[in-house]
Amino acid sequence: MERKKTRVIQVGDKLIGGNNPITVQSMTNTLTKDIQSTVNQIHRLETAGCDIIRMAISDFEDAKAIKDIKKSINIPIIADIQYDYRLAMESIKYGIDGLRINPGNIGSMNKVKEITKACKEKNIPIRIGVNSGSIKKEFLDQYNGVNENSMVYSALEQIRLLEELDFNDIKISLKASNVQLTIKAYSKMSQVCDYPLHLGVTEAGPTWRGTIKSSVGIGTLLAMGIGDTIRISLTGDPVEEVKVGREILKSLGLLNEGLEIISCPTCGRTKIDLIEIVEKAEKKLENINKHITVAIMGCPVNGPGEAKEADIGIAGGNGEGLIFVKGKILKKVKEEDLLDELVNEIEKLD
Ligand code: SF4
CATH class of the missing domain: 3.30.413.10 (Sulfite Reductase Hemoprotein, domain 1)
Known part of the structure; x- marks a missing residue:
């Protein structure tokens, strides 16, 4: 099926969306501030074919580590920030290539404004991620619980917050651990917006089960022409996530590399x-x-x-x-x- 046309964003040297190759992402599970362990793990991920890496930024020491980690690796890094906008600002200062943060979680619009201003200056995109387990009550009430509608409208609210600040350097993820819900949510999202989509089945489980769930969920969407970048979530060595992600792409003829x-x-x-x-x-x-x-x-x-x-x-x-x-x-x-x-x-x- 023809690939759904999406806008193009840039994370470091990687283009995501449009006709660009679908990238494989993973996330480190080292303490980010433990620079040597984090760099070692990223090197293993690079060798396995990882295109973009995400790291948890939980405090200022983690944010500061970005600078040294970047010097030793060759792929772009995304900072995963939960609530503290100051960690986003510090990550930007230390050279992060992308942010994963929900504007609705960080307090006032002034803080969101500060982040988008800094991101615009350095061409740093933001991923908005809606997780089926953390949908706001108002959306659950309005759309009758956890389903593709409550997930998509939650994401659209977050998108609107950034668009009001004239910020469009966005990609979206809508993760559920239920494969059918994941497929429905991304399918709906791809009909209502043209931002690039980051596909994943979240908390998919240990390697064997998680590989099956991710392959069915992500593979189905990719076969429908939906998705611009993927992350396989497995409880295990992140290198396995990259291997599985690349095999999914190869099986669909979306990656012509490797044996x-x-x-x-x-x-x-x-x-x-x-x-x-x-x-x-x-x-x-x-x-x-x-x-x-x-x-x-x-x-x-x-x-x-x-x-x-x-x-x-x-x-x-x-x-x-x-x-x-x-x-x-x-x-x-x-x-x-x-x-x-x-x-x-x-x-x-x-
Ligand atoms: S290739 Fe030969 S050994 Fe293998 S399954 Fe087919 S018939 Fe059996």
Whole structure:
């Protein structure tokens, strides 16, 4: 489906919205003021392909750390601010690239005005985020509880506060832990405004369940042409969030980078330890950034044939296997050498 046209905003060197590539975000879970740990985690996230990182700014020490963290990393940082507008001002002072703050949570319009003025001077966008768990009572009463209407109208109220100050450098998120509500809320939002949308299923859960919920929710929206940047929320290592986010984009043809592994489910014909080979291959090939498809198949009968669209692959035999390239057999290798040979051949590919 055609992508919904949205306005373009800029977070550091990344453009979000319009026809720009959909970016993958994550959030650090280190103490932001622990600069070394935060930088180390961001480096791991950068290596995994994270485009933009968000950090919790909970006090002045966190805000001050932004300056040193920025010097050591290569991706833009967004400050996540809860209520204290002074932390937003400090974050701007120390070089933040984007803010996540709700204008309705920070008190007077004068404070909002100060923030928007400082953001305008430095071209810093603001993300407005409505969470299904924190909708104001007046919206819950007016729209009969937590649903897509109370979420969207809450967001529109926050948007209006910024628009009244002639501030339009905005992106929106509408997060719920319920997948169906997430889909309905973002679908409705995309009909009533053209600000770029930051997609996420919030509190999605531990890695396995969270990956499924996020893939269904975010994947459905992206397939509908909705969404400009994504964050997968998982209870675990944030690197996993980035990996899942990138795989969702790849599966929809929205990211043409990096290696894709396809593998067969195994069956009674499998005579090698394919499951172990696939698990090891995933790790070994993790940092190879070639845009190729690697097939790891259990048998020679169906292997090269079923996977002929793959650039390179393995087809298992009895204690041995074939390495094939574009459906043509390259060589026969003993089972114990299959993985290393596959990696060698991948490294040789252009
Ligand atoms: S590729 Fe071969 S081993 Fe794998 S599932 Fe298909 S038939 Fe079975």
